[in-house]
Each structure stands twice: as structure tokens, then as C-alpha cells.
Amino acid sequence: MNSYIKEVLERTHKKYSWEHEFLQAATEVLESLNLIIERVPKYKKHRILERITEPERIITFRVPWQDDRGEIRVNTGYRVEFNSTLGPYKGGLRFHPSVTLSGLKFLGFEQTFKNSLTGLPIGGGKGGSDFNVTGRSDNEVMRFCQSFMNELYRHVGPDTDVPAGDIGVGGREIGYLFGQYKKLVNRFEGWITGKGLNWGGSLIRPEATGFGAIYFAEEMLKMKNDTLEGKTLAVSGFGNVAWGCALKASELGAKIIAISGPDGFVYDKDGIIGEKIDYMLKMRASGKDIVEDYVKKFSSAEFFPGKRPWGLNCDIALPCAIQNELDENDAKELTKNQCKMVIEVSNMGCTPEAIQIFQQNNIPFAPGKAANAGGVATSGLEMSQNSMRLKWDKNEVDAKLKNIMINIHNNCIEAADEYSFTGDYISGANIAGFKKVADAMIEQGLV
Ligand code: GLU
Helix, strand or coil, X not given: CCHHHHHHHHHHHHHCCCCXXXXXXXXXXXXXXXXXXXXCCHHHHXXXXXXXXXCCEEEEEEEEEECXXXXXXXXXXXXXXXXXXXXXXXXXXXXXXXXXXXXXXXXXXXXXXXXXXXXXCCCEXXXXXXXXXXXXXXXXXXXXXXXXXXXXXXXXXXXXXXXXXXXXXXXXXXXXXXXXXXXXXXXXXXXXXXXXXXXXXXXXXXXXXXXXXXXXXXXXXXXXXXXXXXCEEEECCCCHHHHHHHHXXXXXXXXXXXXXXXXXXXXXXXXXXCHHHHHHHHHHHCCCCCCCHHHHHCCCEEEEECCCHHHCXXXXXXXXXXXXXXXXXXXXXXXXXXXXXXXXXXXXXXXXXXXXXXXXXXXXXXXXXXXXXXXXXXXXXXXXXXXXXXCCCHHHHHHHHHHHHHHHHHHHHHHHHHHCCCCCXXXXXXXXXXXXXXXXXXXXXXX
């Protein structure tokens, strides 16, 4: 390993020894920059690695709210404003009991490179709270969102920091957050994306992460003179992202055969197509956070409690749920079952050991920061529409999204060819994302 990279990694590990997820992400990115750091001395001269691994600003705050029984509850709110070199901080808000500062630092760090890859003028950030949406009434969620905004509003804005949804933050939460911001600042502005279609949201935004991942898969297959036609796909999760994948995959002649939830996974031998895709939305809207109900409705399906879908025979695996959801054993299972390709749609969905297994077995692997960039890219398109006070039609947004995903794919390939080895999408994404941010940081001076 290059000595400068080694030095920075050692120092970061020592300084933030308890931030496991952040360290995992920083290690993965920095280790893949070996050749570019060796060849381009200005990055060391300007101490870019130390600067790029340190968030520009972190805000943490108390979120007090009252539940329906009148009990007072207190959660922690966060916003990690990681890097604003390429544009306003941009990245989702996650409401989930697993949310910690380490997790949000990893996500904000990843977001910086992902957003750079989109080619749009957006920096990187992430935020959220350890609040658990599951089982809460609409009123409780509204009161929580309002309290969260009572602090967050002063740190965000259309030219400062533009949050969006993520796990636990969908259309309902974005509505409540938006309403409270508008009330507090007395301005109707596009400071958050994923808004309702009647009040500034973009068409295709709900589908975008899933659509983008499938477009990326198409490009990877093209490199092998192959297409999605007839392929079987196993997906984890059953939220927006998995739903978007199912819609686009079935349109392109592929078949999703599995989805999963915290309770287990569903295998549908006939594929999740047509009304079954719409049913995914109904399950999500029920607020129960389980997938078992699917088998009560469709007899072609079987439910496997407590299991993940990686033991199935499938052509392509798409982890779409949460970080580190696919481990070494899952990777061995997929390899044994002749899986041909893995598209990581969740952020850092695969453990480093799992990725190693895929690499050893020459299974093409797309990292989340490239494959799932369609979501934030379409958020960028929502920001453009808000600034212009215009609304593009579905086809226009979809065509732009597709074009962005093709460019990301090609930039990964080119960067890997130049500074790593052919077909290494992980290094390709890290290098292509890094180069733009690092060069712009140097151009903007020591700030
Ligand atoms: N949470 C999504 C992501 O991880 C979307 C972020 C956004 O649209 O700003 O990229």
C-alpha cells in the first residue's frame, strides 16, 4: 500500500477507533486509490486524503416529542455535512433505531463520491435519527418530524444543504418535514427532494434508485454481450428501491424471484410481476415492515422465515436493504449457485469478505455508490426543475436518468482501466468519484 494512504488510514483508525462502519468505508475507498495517489503527487502535497475523510461539519441535536399516550420521548437528530466542494450538501435522512453517528459518517462519506459520479453539482451529506417509524401513528410521525425540523431548518436550504429520504423517510415524512420548514422560514423552496408530485416533486423520483440500478446492470451485461432478457433476479428488501428494480426489470424481460423483510424472504417461482409489484407498495404502506403477507395473497410464493434470499439459484443478486447485509457465507452460497453478477444497491451492502469471494470467482460486482446513484441523480434533476420552476415529463426525466447511469458506468470502466485493472467497478467508482472532488478541492484553496 502507498505510504501516504497507509499513514492516513492508520491515523484515522486511531482517531475514530469506535466508528466501525465509517472506518470500513474509508478503508475501502482509500485502498483503491493506490495508483492515482502514486502518480499524482499534488494530492499528497495538498493533504487531500486527510481533508476528504473529515466531514466539514457535524450537527447533532435533541429531538423531544410526545407519543399518542402523552408520554414524552427523546431521540437524537444528526446531519453530517461531509463535503460541499461540488455543490450544496446532498443526501438522505435515515430514521431507524440503528442510526449512529458512525453510520451517518460512512453514508455521508460514500455520498460525496456517489454524488460526484452523477456529474451533477451536488456535494455530500447524510442525516437522520434513531427514531423508529414502525408502529407509530401518523400523528406521532408528524410530531416527531416537526420537532426534528425545529432544529434542522437553520442548517439546510436550497443552496446550503438539500436532504432527501432514505430508510424510514418516505413521502409522508418528507411532507411533514417540508411543511414545518415552510412554516418556520416563511418560504416555499426546494430545500428537500422526494417531494410530493403536486408540490415540487419530480416524476420518476420514487422509482429512480431501482431504475438506475437496473440500467447499470444492463450496461454491465452489455460488456459481456448479454441482456436482461430471461434473467432471474434475487432482491433483498421490499421498499421503494426493490419496487423500482422490480418495475424496470420486468419491463426489460427479467424476473424478480425473491424479496425480503426483517421477518424473512419470499420466493415466487413465477416472478414478481404485474399486480404483485403494486402489492409491494401496499405491504410497505401497511407500516408492518414484514413480507410474509405476500404468500397469503399469491399462491405461487413460499415464505422462508428468518432467512435471506442468497441461497437461491439466481442470475443476478441485488442487495437492496442495508449496509453489510450480504456476508462471506452468503457470497459463497451465491457463487456455488452460479450467480453471474452482483449489483449492490444498498449502500455498502456487502462485507469486504463477501466482495473478496466475488472477486476471486470473477463475478462482476457493482458497488452501491455507482449502482444506486440513480436516486440522488434524480434528486439533482428535481433540484433543477425547482430552480427553473418547471416540471419535466416522465420520459424526459427517465431519459436523463438513463443517460446519467450509462455515463457513471463508462466513467467507472475508464477510471479502472487507467488506475486499476479492467472491470474493477469498485476501484473505478472510487477513483472517478475521488478525482473530481479532489481536483476541485485544490482549485478552491485550503478551506
Ligand atoms: N438516500 C438516497 C441515497 O442514498 C438518496 C439521497 C438523495 O436523493 O439525496 O443516495
